Amino acid sequence: MNLVPGPYGEGAETLLHGEFGAYPSKGSRYALSLTQTALHIQRLVPKPETDQRTVVPLAEVVGCHTLRSRAPADRAAYFSVYAYPLKKKKVGSGRGRQRAARTFQVDGADDYEKNQVVAEKWAAAVKCLVLGIPVSSETDIAPSLLPRPRRLLLLLNPFGGRGLALQWCQTHVLPMITEADVSFNLIQT
Numbered sequence: 001m002n003l004v005p006g007p008y009g010e011g012a013e014t015l016l017h018g019e020f021g022a023y024p025s026k027g028s029r030y031a032l033s034l035t036q037t038a039l040h041i042q043r044l045v046p047k048p049e050t051d052q053r054t055v056v057p058l059a060e061v062v063g064c065h066t067l068r069s070r071a072p073a074d075r076a077a078y079f080s081v082y083a084y085p086l087k088k089k090k091v092g093s094g095r096g097r098q099r100a101a102r103t104f105q106v107d108g109a110d111d112y113e114k115n116q117v118v119a120e121k122w123a124a125a126v127k128c129l130v131l132g133i134p135v136s137s138e139t140d141i142a143p144s145l146l147p148r149p150r151r152l153l154l155l156l157n158p159f160g161g162r163g164l165a166l167q168w169c170q171t172h173v174l175p176m177i178t179e180a181d182v183s184f185n186l187i188q189t
Contacts, residue, residue: 012038016032020104020107021076021105023078028043029043034125038058039081040054041055056102063127063180064126064130065179066123067119075107076115077119079122079123080101081101083099084097106119106122121141121142131147149181150182151182151184152185154186
């Protein structure tokens with residue numbers, strides 16, 4: 001995610017702070033801090049030349065998921081943050097939203113279950129802030145704070161227009177809906 005570099009906001013209460021690896025693992029380590037309005041990411045290893053942080057505003061985040069490695073011996077858990085920041089278009093003079101996903105490796109404990117608890121806590125905190133659920137540094141953040149997942153009914157006419165509606169839906173619409181933790185029923189008319 002190459003979003004907005006900058007320092008921490010003055011007076012911002014830090015809800016969570018931790019050190020995580022990057023995925024795919026290239027030896028990079030990051031310090032993450034979550035505030036009420038943004039996720040602050042600072043690269044730790046190799047040592048950065050400047051004290052620049054990447055700031056991901058939560059207004060641009062649509063979701064956060066926990067993941068598990070396919071390798072059964074992997075003790076690390078993972079969480080991904082999905083954002084759609086405004087970026088300058090390559091062609092033309094306008095701005096548009098482009099997908100930016102960042103996956104972090106939680107590997108602070110010796111077993112998967114402890115790492116998974118940390119990953120779920122971060123994912124729940126990000127989801128609560130995105131949904132507008134009030135949390136503070138004193139709140140015991142857990143997935144139980146989250147409301148039931150939202151539901152959506154999609155009606156799709158696969159023969160309308162140039163006949164590419166199903167393809168467009170599968171490649172563009174459904175990934176965004178899935179990242180936002182919205183369950184859906186897709187009905188083709």
